[in-house]
């Protein structure tokens with residue numbers, strides 16, 4: 701059986717395995733997900749999966765460019781399928797909810813440092829912090 705996930709895995713130079721496909725499938729409906737939640741979703745489909753193998757798969761998929769890993773301060777590493785567009789994140793300081801923020805202005809890197817110290821700048825990664833709508837309502 702050939703799926704988009706098989707194709708994506710092979711295009712990234714990875715072997716298509718049941719575990720990798722299950723992780724990609726789970727990530728489709730769960731943006732910004734930590735390994736623990738990915739594991740729970742995957743083990744519903746593949747009961748023999750271990751948390752360690754999910755960690756390994758997430759690392760492999762991130763290295764291959766199929767997942768993006770973000771790590772807001774104070775949070776576990778989160779993974780998402782939305783890759784390669786230099787988008788930013790907004791994090792709720794109360795509940796940790798994470799939202800996507802498109803490029804701040806125009807195209808990547810969309811922010812110009814006041815001084816880059818001779819570096820060429822390819823991307824900029826910004827984390828905005830605030831209160832999500834439901835935490836504002838609760839306050």
Ligand SMILES: [Zn+2]
Nearest residue numbers: 792795832835
């Ligand atoms: Zn919140």
Ligand SMILES: [Zn+2]
Nearest residue numbers: 780782799800
């Ligand atoms: Zn995102």
